[in-house]
Amino acid sequence: MIATLYLLYLGNSTDPFGIKTARGLAVFRPELCVGEFRRDKCTLTLDLPRIGYAEAVAAGARTMVLGIVNAGGTLDPEVIEDAIAAMEAGLDLASGLHQRLKDDPRLARAAQRTGRKLHDVRDPPEGLRVGTGEYRAGKRLLTVGTDCSSGKMYTTLCLQRAMQARGIACDFRATGQTGILIAGGGIPLDAVVADFISGAIEQLAPARTDDGWDLIEGQGSLFHPSFAGVSTGLLHGAQPSALVMCHDPARRVMRGMKDRAPPDLGECIAANLATARLTSPDVRMAGIALNTSSFDQTAAVSLCMRLEDEHGLPCTDPHRMGVEAILDNLLGTVPDIATRA
Amino acid sequence: MIATLYLLYLGNSTDPFGIKTARGLAVFRPELCVGEFRRDKCTLTLDLPRIGYAEAVAAGARTMVLGIVNAGGTLDPEVIEDAIAAMEAGLDLASGLHQRLKDDPRLARAAQRTGRKLHDVRDPPEGLRVGTGEYRAGKRLLTVGTDCSSGKMYTTLCLQRAMQARGIACDFRATGQTGILIAGGGIPLDAVVADFISGAIEQLAPARTDDGWDLIEGQGSLFHPSFAGVSTGLLHGAQPSALVMCHDPARRVMRGMKDRAPPDLGECIAANLATARLTSPDVRMAGIALNTSSFDQTAAVSLCMRLEDEHGLPCTDPHRMGVEAILDNLLGTVPDIATRA
Numbered sequence: 269m270i271a272t273l274y275l276l277y278l279g280n281s282t283d284p285f286g287i288k289t290a291r292g293l294a295v296f297r298p299e300l301c302v303g304e305f306r307r308d309k310c311t312l313t314l315d316l317p318r319i320g321y322a323e324a325v326a327a328g329a330r331t332m333v334l335g336i337v338n339a340g341g342t343l344d345p346e347v348i349e350d351a352i353a354a355m356e357a358g359l360d361l362a363s364g365l366h367q368r369l370k371d372d373p374r375l376a377r378a379a380q381r382t383g384r385k386l387h388d389v390r391d392p393p394e395g396l397r398v399g400t401g402e403y404r405a406g407k408r409l410l411t412v413g414t415d416c417s418s419g420k421m422y423t424t425l426c427l428q429r430a431m432q433a434r435g436i437a438c439d440f441r442a443t444g445q446t447g448i449l450i451a452g453g454g455i456p457l458d459a460v461v462a463d464f465i466s467g468a469i470e471q472l473a474p475a476r477t478d479d480g481w482d483l484i485e486g487q488g489s490l491f492h493p494s495f496a497g498v499s500t501g502l503l504h505g506a507q508p509s510a511l512v513m514c515h516d517p518a519r520r521v522m523r524g525m526k527d528r529a530p531p532d533l534g535e536c537i538a539a540n541l542a543t544a545r546l547t548s549p550d551v552r553m554a555g556i557a558l559n560t561s562s563f564d565q566t567a568a569v570s571l572c573m574r575l576e577d578e579h580g581l582p583c584t585d586p587h588r589m590g591v592e593a594i595l596d597n598l599l600g601t602v603p604d605i606a607t608r609a
Numbered sequence: 610m611i612a613t614l615y616l617l618y619l620g621n622s623t624d625p626f627g628i629k630t631a632r633g634l635a636v637f638r639p640e641l642c643v644g645e646f647r648r649d650k651c652t653l654t655l656d657l658p659r660i661g662y663a664e665a666v667a668a669g670a671r672t673m674v675l676g677i678v679n680a681g682g683t684l685d686p687e688v689i690e691d692a693i694a695a696m697e698a699g700l701d702l703a704s705g706l707h708q709r710l711k712d713d714p715r716l717a718r719a720a721q722r723t724g725r726k727l728h729d730v731r732d733p734p735e736g737l738r739v740g741t742g743e744y745r746a747g748k749r750l751l752t753v754g755t756d757c758s759s760g761k762m763y764t765t766l767c768l769q770r771a772m773q774a775r776g777i778a779c780d781f782r783a784t785g786q787t788g789i790l791i792a793g794g795g796i797p798l799d800a801v802v803a804d805f806i807s808g809a810i811e812q813l814a815p816a817r818t819d820d821g822w823d824l825i826e827g828q829g830s831l832f833h834p835s836f837a838g839v840s841t842g843l844l845h846g847a848q849p850s851a852l853v854m855c856h857d858p859a860r861r862v863m864r865g866m867k868d869r870a871p872p873d874l875g876e877c878i879a880a881n882l883a884t885a886r887l888t889s890p891d892v893r894m895a896g897i898a899l900n901t902s903s904f905d906q907t908a909a910v911s912l913c914m915r916l917e918d919e920h921g922l923p924c925t926d927p928h929r930m931g932v933e934a935i936l937d938n939l940l941g942t943v944p945d946i947a948t949r950a
Contacts (some may be wrong), residue, residue, distance in 0.1 A: 274844065296654060305854065308813070345742070351929075366802075366804065387864075398835045398836075398865070399834055399835045400835065400866070400867075402867060402868065457803060458802070459802055459803070459804070459809065460801050460802070461707075461799070461800055461801070461802060462798060462799050462801050462802070462803050462806050462839045463707070463799040463835070463836065463839065464839070465803050465838040465839075466835055466836075466838065467835065468833055490841075491887060492887050493741065493742025493805075493807055493845045493846075493887060494740045494741065494742065494804070494807055494808065495738055495739075495804065496741045496804045496807070496841050496845055496884075496887070497803060497807065497838040497839060497840075497841045497842025497843075497845070497910070498804065498806075498838060498842075499841075500831075500836065500837050500838045500840075500841040500842075501838025501839075501841075502802070502838075504834045504837055504838070505834075524617065524739070525741070525742065526743060530675070536810065539883075540879075543837075546832060546834060546837070547834050552912040553678050563828040574633025
């Protein structure tokens with residue numbers, strides 16, 4: 269177990285997407301976060317107090333979370349330096365980077381010297397099995413996306429909150445480092461050996477008979493050339509009753525790509541349903557979750573209404589408008605969108 | 610490097626698909642194989658001399674290849690016992706199983722005691738990167754399939770032989786343990802961490818400007834619930850100019866599944882082209898490679914003709930009929946199949 273409370277490390281980050289681990293904790297577990305550590309070149313903030321290691325310890329922090337992500341997941345020299353200083357001040361470290369803390373000799377030595385712990389939440393569990401695709405009981409929802417970093421974790425957590433508010437049994441099933449830190453458990457899917465992708469999800473969201481929902485955090489995109497394999501295995505392993513499509517309508521170039529445009533939303537919906545049908549023939553799309561942060565309120569509402577019409581699905585920005593419309597459609601608590609007018 | 614010659618270990622195998630590593634070596638590198646080791650319950654043979662460890666050493670063998678595969682890739686106790694005996698007789702060990710030889714304490718101790726080497730060809734290389742999907746020069750062909758174990762490696766190697774016979778520069782790019790043992794190199798794709806599947810293939814088959822072909826060994830199937838993630842990443846990373854669809858028309862249940870029927874051939878062709886187009890918009894299907902071993906010659910020829918008509922593609926059994934028809938279509942050396950009659 270990772271000791272709380274947390275100090276969130278932002279370092280010199282300037283890329284808002286790069287700090288999504290830290291932001292996820294700040295948004296969904298604010299009660300665990302005592303502050304943020306920023307270097308002077310950092311242009312971002314999570315609106316937490318900017319504090320140093322000693323202040324954080326004094327405020328009750330036990331672990332510094334390296335809440336930064338870059339493609340490939342490596343540790344910069346300045347991060348190593350800060351991490352050692354944090355350990356010397358009395359903080360454990362937790363990281364979701366591909367490059368393991370414990371594999372860096374400087375960090376390993378510092379941890380031993382200071383008696384601090386190194387948590388690599390991207391280490392997958394032992395004993396994963398190959399997926400079977402066999403039918404299993406239970407209701408499962410998987411978030412998918414037109415791209416990476418399109419709001420899948422955020423949407424899944426919003427759905428969990430909204431379901432819990434309705435008194436429905438449900439569990440958030442985390443598949444990425446941020447989600448795992450938030451949930452306190454899960455499987456870091458991108459670090460699983462390729463043969464076990466779908467099997468890992470079968471294990472993460474096993475058969476369920478309490479009439480509750482497993483809400484599975486999606487990863488990547490079927491249309492992302494780096495990560496579509498992960499997304500495919502996730503769709504097959506999840507055996508989802510329902511999907512929710514997450515989309516950033518302002519994005520012009522796919523995450524981490526030089527000049528690749530995101531896919532057409534309708535094409536992406538169709539492809540995800542087609543892929544999911546291999547293990548879940550009756551799967552349906554429950555709604556579209558937009559990130560409308562680049563639009564004003566009027567434009568955002570108007571865009572949602574247009575996409576509802578175009579795709580015959582409830583469309584909402586979870587942050588601005590909540591997820592009730594998707595939940596109503598999913599649970600059948602209001603007439604189907606097509607007849608809702 | 611793995612020392613040759615090889616003794617091929619079949620153990621107690623009774624599943625013809627399970628010994629495909631050994632069979633691949635016997636078929637494509639017969640000059641390297643001095644014999645096969647069979648236990649009494651083994652119902653299979655590769656038509657090599659059945660010999661023991663000492664005889665193998667006397668015949669020049671330096672390595673025993675554990676040429677057996679099971680889903681999950683574990684080591685049975687009897688295999689451990691035989692492997693230790695082989696080392697005591699003077700043989701190194703090579704294995705493509707998920708469970709590493711060097712991770713078994715009994716094997717590790719025996720190797721140290723006898724001074725023999727343990728080769729785990731399923732260990733992926735260090736330093737793999739995330740795929741980019743960016744255009745790169747060169748002609749690349751990827752074999753795909755309706756299922757696992759549908760002849761992808763065999764077809765790729767047949768295409769290599771046939772191209773070499775025509776004096777065309779080409780390289781076999783191995784992605785599985787058998788292919789790696791045959792080629793002397795490659796990347797064991799199913800053991801690569803999920804985030805790096807497509808990147809691994811970009812590294813395995815880099816940009817090429819000599820007008821030659823990279824012939825990439827496919828893995829799994831887009832329609833296999835266990836392994837479709839691997840197949841998806843492989844399609845994206847390969848950025849193939851051409852695909853060849855491998856199919857076993859006699860199969861009723863997919864490999865390793867309880868009761869799942871293989872996909873429709875036409876649907877599988879369309880899905881593979883659609884997925885490949887993400888990184889290679891002009892990709893085309895060059896032909897269909899059938900395994901007709903369950904049919905007599907007349908039925909096999911008749912089936913190939915029927916599928917040629919149905920799909921408008923050359924269709925052949927590489928083992929029985931060679932791959933010239935596919936090569937002609939690929940290279941444009943005869944009129945297109947549609948006008949060939």
